[in-house]
Amino acid sequence: MGHPVTVTLRYGWTTGACATAATKAAYTALLTGAFPDPVEIVLPKGQRPAFALAVEYLSDGSATVGIVKDAGDDPDVTHGALIRATVTLARPGAGVVFRAGPGVGTITKPGLPLPVGEPAINPVPRQMMRDAVAEVATQHGGTGDVIVEISVDGGEELAARTWNPRLGILGGLSILGTTGIVVPYSCAAWIDSIRRGIDVARAAGRQHVAGCTGSTSERVAAELYGLPEDALLDMGDFAGAVLKYLRRHPVPRLTIAGGIGKLAKLADGHLDLHSGRSQVDLRSLAALARSSGGTGELAERVVASNTALEALQHCEAAGIPLGDAVAAGARKTALSVLREAPVTVDVVVIDRAGRVVGRTTPS
Known part of the structure; x- marks a missing residue:
């Protein structure tokens, strides 16, 4: 017998950690004329990673450092991106002033942790950079009054593959990270985006939001209800994250929209709809078919189906509204998670082509 293989996923560094390292190296060069390479920073939990410099540029009054982001084994959109910090001396008493360079976004909508008009550099990375500037100033006799401009090569194109445009972060990426470390295959970033x-x-005063499992269900929800883009939540597999957050921060109406497979799992009580973490229970679907007026023979065909979609097709051929039953079950699960929160819920079930195959009314 062979030995079991243990796969250890490699951790990576956030854009915030890379921006902090670049800022520290650039400010050090500005004060001393020499770039520390590698440059070591202290993360919020005390770890001390070192980063190699990919770009160094020193001129009168400013220095630029670029660091290539290594996201470890996480399928991160910014893996391999070049994060640059340009540090320029500022007037005495200015402190650390942050600017968005090319490829870094600007906040244009309320509701985020930063005011409208600010560079999309989140509070924790800002504090990490302030701490790094203070450390360098103390070591090398600087005032700590600097302008820090963060840019990301190709950041505007990368941002199109993130939530940023919908959240009103325009012109590029956000500089993110609360620990400085990217945990491989972490669900945390997606849930945080939700x-x-x-x-x-x-913050925009929306009275109706839609939690959608994918782009097709998002399109259907937008068309059915005329919802603007910032009312559409890219829920993915994380139904539980949407429902639990809305329980604490309610919006008057929630539509849940998704394919029959994922919503069949929600109807069965699963809050994580990922295929690796929950499965469609065909016996539950067969019971729904029976309770909707289906025959025993139809129930057997449902149990023998390969997918929820095939089960739906059998039921549709027999005139049994399985999609409506799945929608009702999904709504029941959602309401049980929302508890007493003042949120009305309706559910829209679609097939792969985006055809509505079941729904409930809001109540």
């Missing part, structure tokens, strides 16, 4: 999406919708 929460920020709800914050933005609430």
Whole structure:
């Protein structure tokens, strides 16, 4: 017998950690004329990673350092991106002033942790950079009064593949990270994006949001209800994240829209709809078919189906509204998670082509 293989996923560094390292190296060069390479920073939890410099440029009054982001084994959109910091001396008493360079976004909508008009450099990375500037100033006799401009090569194109445009972060990426470390295959970033999406919708005064499992269901929800982009939540597999956050931060109406497979799992009580973490229970679907007026023979065909979609096709051929039953079950699960929160819920079930195959009314 062979030995079991243990796969250890490699951790990576956030854009915030890379921007902090670049800022520290650039400010050090500005004060001393020499670039520390590698440059070591202290993360919020005390770890001390070192980063190699990919770009160094020193001129009168400013220095630029570029660091290539290594996201470890996480399928991160910014893996391999070049994060640059340009540090320029500022007037005495200015402190650390942050600017968005090319490829870094600017906040244009309320509801995020930063005011409208600010560079999309989140609070924790800002504090990390302030701490790094203070450390360098103390070591090398600087005042700590600097302008820090962060840019990301190709950041505007990368940002199109993130939530940023919908959240009102325009012109590029956000500089993110609360620990400085990217945990491989972390669900945390997606769930955080869902929460920020709800914050933005609430700040915009939206009375109706839609949690959608994918782009097709998002399109259907937008068309059915005329919802603006900032009312559409890219829920993915994380139904539980949407429902739990809305329980604490309610919006008057929630539509849940998704394919029959994922919503069949929600109807069965699963809050994580990922295929690796929950499965469609065909016996539950067969019970729904029976309770909707289906025969025993139809129930057997449902149990023998390969997918929820095939089960739906059998039921549609028999005139049994399985999609409506799945929608009702999904709504029941959602309401049980929302508890007493003042949120009305309706559910829209679609097939792969985006055809509505089941729904409930809001109540």
